Amino acid sequence: MRGVLVHEWLARAGGSENVFEAMSRIYPDEDMLCLWDDSDGRFEASRLRETWLARTPLRRSKALALPLMPLAWRTQRGPDYDWALISSHAFAHHVDFGRPDMPRFVYVHTPARYVWTPELDGRGSNLAVRAVAATLKGTDRRRALAGARLAANSAFVQERIARTWGVPARVIHPPVDVERIQSRDWAPTLDDDEARILDGLPDQFMLGASRFIPYKELDTVIRAGEACDMPVVLAGRGPELPRLQALADQATVPVTFVISPSNALLWALFRRAAVYVFPAVEDFGIMPVEAMAAGAPVVARDVGGTTESVVDGVTGALCGFESPASVKAAVERATATSLEDRLAHAQRFSQARFATEIREWVGA
16 A cells, blocks of 8 residues: 655754654655755655645745645645655645545644644744634634544643644654664764863753744743753754843853754753753653653643653653742752653653554554
């Protein structure tokens, strides 16, 4: 039987891209389809094709392309696939290749945040997005009711699917590269520049690592460092960098930026950090699990998908970040947890576990 793997747009890095890459390894012989590919060769070109939207200037602006995304998926045609495994965080679940009865398995990272929960992502306040969101809701709900089998990446998203689309979904947590992070046969290989960066960091530091975008709330990590009188390291890249640098200049603790770290350097940072702080409200949150897999205690938001991966008092602490005192107490609670417990708990989210659950789901 011939299948196809479907994703929204493809970027060089991102949690949903990690999931799609894992799917491509589970089904290495199937075609892949996306709106457009900006992954710089991350995915096998011979298997991958793009929609017609990739041939327009709109691929440079997700906000402007948003109204046409459902149309791009609904008009997509192709070979006579027997089934489709779809990774969706916007409108990829709309695709059916002109065959509404084709078995479709939709792995839902979230119903489109821009449309359904803009309060969780400041990018939803874009005027162009707000103008079309209301008109897209009806179409989006109808496509979710069109017979596909749904899996959510967390119970948090499962509840959102029920509330926004009115359909049930099972929960399959995303894959995390736990096996590689914890392998005794693998150690981070840093180049000379990365080794110098690591050697130049404080002996003890609080780590914040993610894309530098508003809803990740990395400014909260700076304030957490101030609450604990601990140096802060912020690792990642994104448009928030100038604002974060301005805040760092005014901070009462040293703040160091590590821009675009490789996986090797990121995992080394997790191993070195006194605590990893993740204040975002996430649908799941892969990086806190990566941190635990590397051994770091985690302080995460007490709302959202992180409540399903971080066990308060066992692998870290959950916190509302409502005051410096609450943050300090959470950091103390997290750093008192056992390294062995953190390493063992992270294994529950392994690549092997994800592959088993996906095969069982699609096979069924």
